[in-house]
Amino acid sequence: MFLKFKENITENFNFLSGKKLLIACSGGIDSVVLGHLIKSLDFEMALAHCNFSLRGKESDGDEMFVIGMAKNMEIPIFAETFDTKAFAKKNGISTQMAARTLRYDWFQEILQNFNYDYLLTAHHLDDDLETFFINLSRGTGINGLTGIPPKNGKTIRPLLSFTRDEIESYAQKNGLKWRDDSSNQKPDYLRNKLRLEVLPFFKEINDSVLKNFKKTQRNLQSSKLLIEDYMSLIYNLVVSENDGFYRIDIQKLKDLPNVEALLYELLQGFGFAEWEDVFSLMDAQTGKQVFSKTHKLLKNRDELLLSVIDSDNAVDDFFVPKEGVDFPIKLKIEPIEYVGETEKNLIYVSAEKLNFPLTIRRWREGDSFQPFGLKGKKKLSKFFKDEKISLFEKDRIWLLLSDEKIVWVIGHRMDDRFKVDDNTQDILKITHLSS
Template identity: 50%
Template sequence: MLLKFQKYLAENLPFLREKKLLLALSGGIDSMVLAHLLKQSGYTVWLAHCNFQLRGKESDEDEEFIRNFASENNFKLFVTTFDTNSFAKDNKLSIQVAARQLRYIWFHQLLQENNLDYVLTAHHLDDNLETFLINFSRGTGLEGLTGIPVQNDKIVRPLLTFSREEIQDFAAENKIQWREDSSNSSDKYLRNKLRHDVVPILKSLNPAFLDSFQDTLSHLQQVKSLAEDASVLIYKQVVSEKENQKHFNIAELKRLPNYQAYLFEWLRPFGFKAWQDIYELVDAQSGKVIVSENYRLLKDREYLILEPISEKDSAIYEISEDEIKFPIHLKISAADQIQKQSDTATIYVDKETLKFPLHIRKWREGDYFCPAGIDGKKKVSKYFKDEKMSLSEKESTWLLISDDKVVWIIGKRSDRRFYVNNTTQEILKIETLK
C-alpha cells in the first residue's frame, strides 16, 4: 500500500510535497495508518486531536494515546477539548453535526495561526460509499451522488481511493496500534447500520463492488461537470443581473425542456429548500414570495427576482427586561387574569410554556404555528395566503419566538400551545404599543 499511496500522491496531489500539513488524528485505524504513510513518505506533518468528551474515560484515553504517539515519533501535536453536548444543544444540532462543525472551525484556526497549508483527513473509499448510500436513501440530486471530494479548499483526503480492507491489511503488516471507538459498533447511527448490514451484502453480491462503485462515481462526476457547464451557458440566456438582484426571465426559462433542474442548480447556493414551491412559483400569481434564511425569491410578472433579505429583515432581536422598543414596541407584564379585549394587539400566555429569552424576527420558510380551531399545525406562509396578505404586509409582519416556536404572529394570531388554561399558575400579558 505504501508504494501505491506514494504513486497516488505524486500523480494526483503533487502540491502537498512541499507544504506544511495538519493531520486530523482521532486515534482510530484510518488516521493512524495515514500518519504512518505520511511519515514513511517524508511529508512535513503536524497532528491535531479533538477530545469531544462524548465517551467519558474512553475519550480521555484516546487523547493520552495520541499524546504518547506524538511524543514517541517527534510529531508536533495540537489538542483541544470540546463540550460537544452543550454546543449541540445550544445550536440545536445533532451530535455528529456539532462535532463536525467544532473540529473544522478549529482546524482552520490552526492553519491560520500556525501558517500551515492543508488539513488532511483519513476518509477512505468505504466512507465514500456509505456517504453515497446515506444521501441516496434520504433523496438527493446529482450533487449528493458524486461522493466526497478529494479536495475541498484547504481540506484534502489522500486515502479516498483506498478501501477499508487495504487500510486494515497495512495496519496488520506494520503492527500499527490504534484505538477502537466503541460507538462504531452501535447501530444507533444510519452510517453504522449501512456499514454493518447493507455494505457487506453488496460486497457479497459483487466481489469487485468497490471497483464498480469507483467507476460509477467517476461517470457521475463527469455528468456533473457537463451539467455545470450547461448551467453556466444557459444562465447567460435566462438571467440578467441588476445591482444586488438576479432577474430570471420566465418566458426564456419555460422554453427549456428541464427548467426545474436549472433552477435547482442556480438557486441551491442561496439556501433554498422548498423546491416544489419554487417550481410552482413560475406559474404563480405576481407578488408571491419564497424565502431562505438570507434570500427571497419574488414572482414579479414576467420575472423571478432573487435578492438578499435586508439586514433588518433577517435580524433576530432579543427581548430583555420584559420590553423591546425596536424594531417594534412590545411589552410583557404579569397579569392576575385574562381581560377581554376587542383587538389583536394583546395576548395572554402561560408563563410556564415559554423559554426565555424571547425573540422577535421576520417569518422564514418552514415556520409553522398551531392556531385554535384547527387540528395540528399550519405553515405561517399558508396563513398569510389564506388571509390574502399582500407582499408588503407579509414583509412588515413580525413573529414572537420562544425556543424556535412561534408564540404569536404579532398583531394577528397566537399559538394555542401557549394558551392559559385551568392549570396555569402565572399569566403573562404581551402587548404591542404605539
C-alpha cells in the same frame, strides 16, 4: 499500499510538496495509517486530536494515545477537549453536528494561527460509499451522488481511493497500533447502520461493489461537468444581474426543455428545500415569495428575482447636514444660482422649504408623498406599483426627508412640495453620488 499512496500524492496532490500539513487524528486505524504514510513521505506535519468528552475514560484514552503517537513520531501535537453535549444543547443541534462544527472550526484556527497549509483527513472509499447511500436515502441531485470531494478548500482527503480492507492490511503489515471507537459498533446512527448491516450485504452478493462504485463515480463526475458546461450557457441566456440581485427570465426559461431541472440547477446552491414551491413560483401571482435561510426568491411579473436576505435592512434615521453626507449613502448638497437639467441622480429644491438637518431612511408601510408634477398625495406602495418597482428594488430605496416629509424618493421622484418656484430665493442642488 505505500507505493500506490506515493503515486497518488504525486499525480493528484503534488501541490502538497513543501507544505506544512495538519493531520486530523482520532486514534482510529484510518487516521493512524494516514499519519504513518505522510510521515514516511517525509512531509512537515503535526497531529490534531479532538476529545469530544462523549465516551468518558475511553475518550481520554484516545487523547493520550494520539499524544503518545506524536511523541514517538517526533512531531507536534494539538489536542483540545470539548463539552460537545453542552454545545449541541446551546445551539439546538444534534451531537454529531456539534462535534463536526467544533472539530472543523478548531482545525481552521490551527491552520491560521500556526501557519499550516492544509488539513488532511482520513476519509476512504468505504466512507465515500456510505455517504453516497446516506445522500440517496435523503433525496439528492447529482452533486450528492458524486461523493466526498478529495479537495475542498484547504481540506485534503488523500485516502479516498483506498478501501478499508487496504488500510487494515497496511496497518497489520506495518505493526501499527490504533484505538477502536466502541460507538462505531452501535447501529444507532444511519452511517453506522449502513457500515455494519447494509454494505456488508452488498459486498457479500457482489464483491466488486467498491470497484463498480468508483466507476459509477467517474461517470457521475463526467455527467456533472457536462451539466456545468451546459448550465453556463443557460445562465447567460436567462439570468441577468442588477443592483445586488439576480433576474431569471421566466419565458426564456420555459422555452427550453426540462424547465424544472434547469431551475433546480440554477438555484440549488442557495439553500432552498421546498422545490415544489420554487417550481410553482413560475406560474404564481406577482409578489409571491419563497425563502431559504439565506435567500429569497420573488415572482415579479415575468421574472424571478433572487436576493440575499438582508438582515441589515435599516429602519434607522440618518441625519444629513447642509453639506451632505457619506453614509449610508453619499449625498452632496450645494447652493447654485440656476436650475439645470434634471437627472435621475439629482434634484433641485427650494432651500427655504427645507429644515436642516435632513434625514434619510428606508421606506416604511404607510409612507406617502406628492410626486413631482402632481397635486395629490400618493402612497409609496402605490407609486412603486405604478412604476413597476419590484419588492427587491423597494427594499433598497432610500428616502430623503425634511421634518418627516419626503423630499425625494432617491433615484426615482422628488416631492412636488419642495420644487423650485417663483418664490424661491435660494436653490439647492442635491446629488446622489455612487459609492
